[in-house]
Amino acid sequence: MSAAAGPRRARYYTSARRHPWVLGRWADWRIPFGPYNAAQIALAVVGGFVLIKLLPVWTAFGPAGGVLVLAGWIAGIWLLRRPRIGGRSPLAAAVGFIALAGQPAGGRIGRRAARDRPARRLGGGCVLEALPRPAPSPPRRTGRSRTAGHRRRRGPSGPGALVGAPVSPVQALLARSRSRSEGVR
Numbered sequence: 688m689s690a691a692a693g694p695r696r697a698r699y700y701t702s703a704r705r706h707p708w709v710l711g712r713w714a715d716w717r718i719p720f721g722p723y724n725a726a727q728i729a730l731a732v733v734g735g736f737v738l739i740k741l742l743p744v745w746t747a748f749g750p751a752g753g754v755l756v757l758a759g760w761i762a763g764i765w766l767l768r769r770p771r772i773g774g775r776s777p778l779a780a781a782v783g784f785i786a787l788a789g790q791p792a793g794g795r796i797g798r799r800a801a802r803d804r805p806a807r808r809l810g811g812g813c814v815l816e817a818l819p820r821p822a823p824s825p826p827r828r829t830g831r832s833r834t835a836g837h838r839r840r841r842g843p844s845g846p847g848a849l850v851g852a853p854v855s856p857v858q859a860l861l862a863r864s865r866s867r868s869e870g871v872r
Contacts, residue, residue, distance in 0.1 A: 726767045
């Protein structure tokens, strides 16, 4: 880049995207108290239609009742100036609530309703066996070893180091077969 070109400039148009869709002018005429957003226009049109259809009902309350109904309608339109429901416009929030109501309770996995598998009974068992303790071999007496300062650990260790007679019938059979095979030799 040459020095004569000057610094680069960047323009951001994010503020235009943040503003809601509004209706403020109609040809050369500016709408009174405008601009109006989509929610205000919808409430004005639908609410006006409902008020006209229910005219005999609310005029039965007399002039004071009619004024209160019209004041409530206008106040509702005014309150919808900048509405936010969870940070979203009312139309987007309504579409979100409708979509939420149509979802299955467990959610979806790959466009299909997620369902739990039916419960089934599992059976099983566990057998714990204790092997008889092997006969200890007599200690050999040799000169002093390098680890003379440490005593060797005496006694059995490992899974076959349990002391006592066989506990289960399977262990008794194993012990009997071992004693027969040792006697045959």
